[in-house]
Amino acid sequence: MPDTRSDSNLGQLLLRAFRWFDEGLVARLHAAGWPELTRAHSLLFAVTDQHGTRISELARRAGVTRQSAHQLVTELVRLGLMELRADPANKSAKLAVPTVEGRRSVQAALRAIAELERELSVRIGPDQVIRLRDALDRDWGSPLPPGQHS
Amino acid sequence: MPDTRSDSNLGQLLLRAFRWFDEGLVARLHAAGWPELTRAHSLLFAVTDQHGTRISELARRAGVTRQSAHQLVTELVRLGLMELRADPANKSAKLAVPTVEGRRSVQAALRAIAELERELSVRIGPDQVIRLRDALDRDWGSPLPPGQHS
DNA sequence: CCAATGTCAGCATAACTGACATCA
């Protein structure tokens, strides 16, 4: 293969890496018996506390709008993986809390994620994965050019 | 804040990093005078040769279907940034080639990308960016679990 | 006949914005 691809920019590389992870996660969730779960669903699960979390708080943690989070929660409720309860501390708020089967699917997702990281360690080496995590885990700040409101 | 917050997994980190890059790129393209250009468009540009490239070849390079690439090229043609020419080597094929203004927008995208990488170097350190690129640039193989057809 | 290419149509996912009612 003389056609080396090292002229890829960082954006392409990040997109490729993200797609690698997404495809692997969804395929494993599908194989584990949750064919309807997507990456967006498991992202929402990943930011949900066991005792329940408000939709708007899920939105903030997941980095999406309140409305997007609301729709995803609605789908998870329809799938029987989450429930909406009244927030005892605030009558205008609701808590999204995983059901028993929801928690099972969370476990399946966690297993899939661990498997993917293990697989990646085999492919590119454990040291590379550590360095990757290290760089990604830092505070990248705002991507916007100077003088642009968030 | 109790410690019930699940630590970020690699998928979340990759998604966050990709969104950082995407948001920064689109904001800069917008500010530079191409409000209609999206990440998908610049990805297509990034895999287009100056002398022109077939749609199906663009699809392979960008990692999308022929049909998706076709639609993106159609939009770029409508925006006046690409042209379709007959492929002299094959009457059933066409070459997508950037127009003069298309090449200008490519330059703007390249500048934006370079700026983002520079900015990231300031934020997390040049050594971290190098390690990040190094890990991302390797062959991650297939993300699918064993015994699953691609 | 078969494979590659381009193209048209329809659909799914996952985000967005706008608008509005309710409650603290």
Place this chain on the structure above:
DNA sequence: CTGATGTCAGTTGTGCTGACATTG
């Protein structure tokens, strides 16, 4: 009144699959 929250509705971006005609 204002802010936060949830919710409904509509739209956009970006991919997908299926189907088909043309060309090699």
